[in-house]
Amino acid sequence: MSLAREDVEKIAHLARLELSEEEIPAYVENLSRILGLVEQMNSVDTTGVVPMAHPLDTHLRLRPDAVTEPDRREEIQRTAPATEGGLYLVPKVIE
């Protein structure tokens, strides 16, 4: 599978990444090589094999619906780039 420049630009946008003009050719080349490696999978017939999502094939545990964590908002928000009044600040999204 060989990716085109437009594919890489589209994937970058979906992944919320901004690539410079100079960077794009290397991504086109290396991502195509990685997909070439990945496509070796097609040498094995997997018809009817049940997909394995998890190594132990267990079910996720449920826990009682009870509050177990204390309120640590201030402490947790100390790591944020910008907060105000307990809220996270981002650029204006609604005009």
Next chain:
Amino acid sequence: MQPHELTIAALADALRRGDLSSVELTRHYLGRVNAHASLNAFVTVDEELSLRHAAAADERISRGDAGPLTGIPVAQKDIFCVKDVLTTCGSRMLSNFVSPYDSTVARKLGESGAVLLGKTNMDEFAMGSSNETSHYGAVCNPWDPATVPGGSSGGSAAAVAARLAPLATGTDTGGSIRQPAALCGITGLKPTYGRVSRYGMVAFASSLDQGGPMARSAEDAAILLGAMAGFDPRDSTSVDRPVDDYRAGLSAGVEGLRIGLPREYFGEGLAGDVRSAVEAAVDELRRLGVRTVEISLPNSTLAVPCYYVLAPAEASSNLSRYDGVRYGFRAELYDDLLEMYKRTRSQGFGVEVKRRIMIGTYTLSAGYYDAYYLKAQQLRRLIADEFRSAFESCDVIAGPTSPTTAFALGAKTDDPVAMYLNDIYTIPANLAGLPAASVPAGFGDGNRPVGLHLIGNYFEESRVLSVAHAFQRATDWHMRVPPGFE
């Protein structure tokens, strides 16, 4: 004997007898860390904090309340959150992240009385096999500073090999404990998936990530694993099952054990010097009384392609949390929210991380899901089933950990596929979720260490460690110290 020549058991005895205090021991190791700072094995060292831990440990020892790790310095891979300590995960994205909480591994080590010696360097978000993707610079292999230590737990491996730390933690998603252990000549174990809690361990590929011990010997690794392992309700995939006494299990012996040798792990692509050392190690195991059986794991040869769908897919999802809003780095200049996301992520992540995010985004996108993600999950089952049947005819599987010894810094940085193939023998155990170790097994060309890979059945860490221990009682490869670090 100098303190850095002693085993963990001998150090614990010395501490208990009062021959040495934890403060003295910690100072000794901090001195070595500083003297060999050029290896770049550590991202963060906080001497005051380490000495506070040591003083608390000394007090505990004087009260007669010491466990096997009380007062022992342990280096933490910088992927484990430690409360109020910088946790970068090797990335610019987390260059300012002072964790507001402890990972379960950090909490358990703290409770055991271990001393935090520092946070070790690593490939960015654990994505790499050479430690060269770290935002904080490459780490040098103490056996030859012009070569890589392996990755992603390269700082931990180099620190243990150079005797800058008696023990270190690592994590292993596709070989990140075992491959650097092999390249640096130390002992590393990836436990069964679910054995060590992932809570507070920065996520890369959640169905594959597993923390484990890195040490000089199987005995030292057994002690650290005992402190790390256990059920944790805070990790939804943690396994609720009693923890074995790994140290007691070491002396189980290997007589009559059946060791499986997969034909595919000794085929094309394996360097001659690694093959010779691994074959000699297998001969040594035969002398110790094991019986070897030839086995075949044909689908294992497709583990790398399978992994490079699953791991990037999980990574693209996990790393979507780095948006510059709640924690970590945020770009300085942007006009709107979309631009803030894009600039933050483009400036915060390095090239390899961006590549993997993009591969994952692509393979999970509409129209490609079945051809890539579903196909890889099906192949994953075939690989796991193959191990299941192999373990009907053998107890432990042995082979090389890595196809080559340490390679030169920069040799593979321009070719991601060549870099990925370093993990050809280690990835299958991650896909299946099996425990596996790398044990020093001699040297290849240029005096570079070779690792013997031992894969066990589910939850048989104890058996893997007992084989490693028997091997280490008969050999002295694990005692060798890189020149200049005696």
